[in-house]
Amino acid sequence: MARWELRTSTREDHDRVDAVFDRFDLADKADYAAFLRAHAAALLPVERALDAADAEAVLADWPERRRAYRLVQDLADLGERVAPAGTAPIELDSPEAVLGALYVVEGSRLGGAMLAKRVPADLPRRYLAASDPARWRALVALIDETLVTTTQRDEALRAARAVFSLFEHGAAAQAKAPVL
Numbered sequence: 001m002a003r004w005e006l007r008t009s010t011r012e013d014h015d016r017v018d019a020v021f022d023r024f025d026l027a028d029k030a031d032y033a034a035f036l037r038a039h040a041a042a043l044l045p046v047e048r049a050l051d052a053a054d055a056e057a058v059l060a061d062w063p064e065r066r067r068a069y070r071l072v073q074d075l076a077d078l079g080e081r082v083a084p085a086g087t088a089p090i091e092l093d094s095p096e097a098v099l100g101a102l103y104v105v106e107g108s109r110l111g112g113a114m115l116a117k118r119v120p121a122d123l124p125r126r127y128l129a130a131s132d133p134a135r136w137r138a139l140v141a142l143i144d145e146t147l148v149t150t151t152q153r154d155e156a157l158r159a160a161r162a163v164f165s166l167f168e169h170g171a172a173a174q175a176k177a178p179v180l
Helices: 002-009 011-021 029-052 068-077 095-116 133-146 150-175
Strands: none
Touching (some): 002 011, 002 095, 002 133, 029 095, 095 150
C-alpha cells in the first residue's frame, strides 16, 4: 500500500525532524513559543502551497483541515507576532504532490495531539490539540486508492520529503542548531 511505502521511505526524514523538535521543552513558555514559531515557518507556506495547488480538488475537506490560523492564534496568545509568509518554498504541481504534502501535514497533526499533553494548561494549545484520527484514516485511504503507480508514489514522496525539510529547517533555526 502507498501509505506504508511513504512511511518507510520518509522514516529518516521523520526521525531527523523529531530529533530537532525534541530539543524544545514544551513546558517552558519561551521554548514552546520557539516550537510554535518553528512550526509556523513550515506550516504557513505549506498551507499556502496547498491552496495554490487547489488541494480541495484532491481532498474535498481540505478547507476544514487548515490549522495555520490556530497556530497564529496560539502565538498571538504568547505575545508573538507571525510575519506573513512570502512565496511558498515548494511547488505542489500535481495531485500526487498534494497528497505527499498532506501526508506530512496531517501526520504532524496526529503527533501534535500527543505533544499537547506536555504543554501546561495555562498555555494555548489550539494548534496541537486539533487532532482528528478519522480524517487521518480518510487521507491514508485516499493515498492508497490514488497512488497506484511507481511514478505517482515517487511524486508524492518528493513532496513529502520537501515538507519534512521545511519543518526540519524551521526547527533548527528556532533551536539555533544545525540541520542534522
